Amino acid sequence: MISDAPARQQTSDTAESAAAPSRLSRYARPVLGLLLPVTLALGWELVVWSGWSNGRLVPPPSRIFATITELARSGELVRHITATLWRVSLGFAFGVVAGTLLGAISGYWSLARRLLDPTVQALRAIPSLAWVPLFILWLGIFETSKIALIAVGVFFPVYLxxxxxxxxxxxxxxxxxxxxxxxxxxxxxRILLPAVLPAYVVSLRVGLGLGWMFVVAAELIGASEGLGYLLLDGQQLGKPAQILAAIVIFAILGKLTDWLIEIASAPFLRWQDAFSRAKGA
Amino acid sequence: MLALDRVSKTYPNGVEALARFSAEIRQGEIIAIIGGSGCGKSTLLRAIAGLDRASSGTVTLDSEAIASPHAKIGIIFQEPRLLPWLSVADNIGFGLADLPATERRAKVARALERVGLADKAQAWPRELSGGQAQRVAIARALVPQPEVLLLDEPFSALDAFTRRDLQDHLLDLWADTRPTLILVTHDVDEAVVLADRVLVMRPRPGRLFDHIEINLGRPRDRNSPLFETFKRSVLTSLDRSLDRNVPDRDATQGPGQAMWW
Known part of the structure; x- marks a missing residue:
């Protein structure tokens, strides 16, 4: 009884001192991550502004931002983003449906796996860009071949x-x-679906990442609109600011769509005994 | 009544795990099955559960042959095997999916109360200790009110203190509906505390070697001389089942021998 009071005192002390750094790190962590890119951007801005470099090939952030606002004002930006998002969404949807169906069949029936999996694995060994000429011959140079290429990219990680x-x-x-x-x-x-869900979400996120990769490839090959077209146009007309603007938008869209999958799946995965949760991240 | 008639199991690799095991187990009886490793204890239990089919021989419950999992037979494994994506309450209610929601909730609430985990109803399995998780597993198996409950070394992964606690708790729960309990164990102490009858098996191939009636009233005092006597007779039988030299009955036995592997 006597030794009880100081012990309780001690535990409440440690609880408080443990809470303080975690509150600090909640804000400190993202700030730390921003430190490097922001410093580099500001530094480069300063270098160009003071005239040490003309910033023609590597435009400073302000010029990239100006390009983006200019594209946005003319309505060009929305048109390009819509085209790219539409291609990624369709390609992703087809890739996910096919990958999920075939993956589920191969996982569930061992006969189907023995029949199907060697072929799929052989196809997977082909660099997906090698399909481009064939897809163009088969499906034409317009949307269908682009969406098919994206779907192929999404299919494999989801299937596996x-x-x-x-x-x-x-x-x-x-x-x-x-x-x-x-x-x-x-x-x-009641058993298989919930058990499979965490790995499925991971494969969707990997698939989406590949979808974004392949949309660039598809649009570089031949397109009249889309963010990939902006890249190519910027190269051909010597407008590095436009290239970087497109890259920045790719980064934002990629992160945003990945985050959408993450928050959509979070309510179903609360049960997980995850490493990141233990850290309180 | 659960009747096992010459139940045998030979695995595809030719290993004869169980040979002509016969026993008759009355409704409400508590049976402990004990024996050296590889004597077919778990094989026998899985055959009764309908998880594996016997190569020959029959398992019948109230003259109904058992070949696949049956509503009247529940099983508790060595690990809790809770479904990690369901809350504790949903885990307990897992076998009651056919009941209307209100009835199911009432039964689950009662079971939670009964195993002393009412405050953990909405917790995830990962938040439970080993003993708590096994109590949830017991509740999950008992809540559909099986006539036979099989337990495959249910407490062997727990520390000695928790194990004792759960043994008493199991008896307490058993008294509610008095199902038949068939418990596979390595622990002589556990067998003598719980069972009306201890079946000793001998290995290669697994078969029944001996059975020992434990004529002790409940609750049993683990420290009484009579308890010691029963323990010693089970140990002696076990040693004989492995063709070991049987020590002198009066030889002093260290406490380590009570846990018999």
């Missing part, structure tokens, strides 16, 4: 993710489902 996730579902948990006499469909809905 779904199949791998199903194959690695814990047999012991499946056995719990069996002892409660779950039928095939109930087993999928």
């Amino acid at each position: 993710g779904v199949m791998g996730a199903i194959l690695s579902v814990d047999r012991k948990i499946v056995e719990v489902g069996r002892t409660f006499r779950l039928s095939g469909f109930a087993m999928i809905r």
